[in-house]
Amino acid sequence: MENRFKSLSIFEFQSKFPDELSCINYLSDLKWENGYICKKCSHAHYCKGNRFFDGQCTHCRYIESATSGTLFHNCKFSLLKAFYIIYYVSTNRNGISSTELSRKLELRQKTCWLFKQKVMKAMESSGKIPMEGKVDVDETYVGGQDDGIKGRKGGRKKIVVLGIEKQGKGVSRMYAKVIDSASKENLKGFMQHHIKNEAFVRTDKWARYKGMEKEFPNIIREKSEKKGKNFVELHRCIMMFKAWLRGAHHSVKHLQSYINEYTYRFNRHKMKEGIFENLITRMIKKPPHTYKMIIT
Ligand SMILES: [Zn+2]
Missing domain, CATH: 3.30.420.10 (Ribonuclease H-like superfamily/Ribonuclease H)
Structure with missing residues (x-):
């Protein structure tokens, strides 16, 4: 198979993300890649905080974590496991159930289900590339x-x-x-x-x-x-x-979420390269999707 049609293999994934730190660093770089605006004073410059994956405003010293205000907000388990969930959801041909994720990652099924709902939120179409022809x-x-x-x-x-x-x-x-x-x-x-x-x-x-x-x-x-x-x-x-x-x-209770998941994968069936990276990027750019929003 030609390389450009391939998604990230499990080996490539594991060598890129061997531990928690590699994940948080990846998110941190991604979050501020197109510039930084301080949430408190709107200053546009930051430096790395004491934990070097945090961004600290050089004017008011406000510290913002890489995950706050994103779909990773309040994630109660390790980011490494969260990355695995995103990896399986994006690269498995037919997706993956929360029961299966729970078994693979030693997390509670409900925890996997909830986080997967957030991933599915990121899979929602932006409507920016309308269909033609x-x-x-x-x-x-x-x-x-x-x-x-x-x-x-x-x-x-x-x-x-x-x-x-x-x-x-x-x-x-x-x-x-x-x-x-x-x-x-x-x-x-x-x-x-x-x-x-x-x-x-x-x-x-x-x-x-x-x-x-x-x-x-x-x-x-x-x-x-x-x-x-x-x-x-x-x-x-x-x-x-x-x-x-x-x-x-x-x-059919969460039907729109399942539609988002299905069409996201379907629309990328010919071009799998970057599907994992694309999904992580969407997750870091989207605001939090809380438990309350998910169940209502
Ligand atoms: Zn500031």
């Missing part, structure tokens, strides 16, 4: 008995709108979002966030996709044939996502 959009229900995926109490299903970018015979990228109803506003909101205006968007004939020509001048509404024969790639993507969700015993 040929894009198909549809919505689907996730959860309920047909899927074999547990719904919320009372077996309710969730509606997900998704879009795929087609390239040749395959699918180059996909994005999806849980919406509270399949209203025109929700559908259009998703499309405007993830699809370029000039893209050749294809949807089914459903009335709620009507009247979007202003935003998407090249939109085509096509009658959906039986079993989605004319939306083959899209339905294959839906089936694969549902199979993955079912296999991992996930319920």
Whole structure:
């Protein structure tokens, strides 16, 4: 396999991060690589603190740790183990369950589950690179008995709108979002966030996709044939996502997080190089995602 398509091997990972100090130093360098602003006095210069991975303001002496104000904030276990979680989540083809992480890293399952939720937060799409060219959009229900995926109490299903970018015979990228109803506003909101205006968007004939020509001048509404024969790639993507969700015993309770995880990995299936580094960088640039935010 060509080198540029390879993700970091476990040996490369272990030699790069042999201990706690190598991890904290890596985070420290990453956090201030594009400049520093003191949280207390807005001074733009810092020096290394007594612990040299801390940043200390040269004006007011305020000390900021490498992890504070990031998704590593308040991490209750070693950073080395946190790095391992990020490594497994980003490089395992189908991801990894919190039970498996717990076994591998000798941490409680709930601890792994919570930290993994933070990693999944970092996997959320920025929407900065919208899909272009040929894009198909549809919505689907996730959860309920047909899927074999547990719904919320009372077996309710969730509606997900998704879009795929087609390239040749395959699918180059996909994005999806849980919406509270399949209203025109929700559908259009998703499309405007993830699809370029000039893209050749294809949807089914459903009335709620009507009247979007202003935003998407090249939109085509096509009658959906039986079993989605004319939306083959899209339905294959839906089936694969549902199979993955079912296999991992996930319920639909944290569905958007699982969608973030799945699409993050899917969208990098051809370019795995830097996937681990990219995820760590996202974690250090994002604000804390607290327990309360995760469970509500
Ligand atoms: Zn300061």
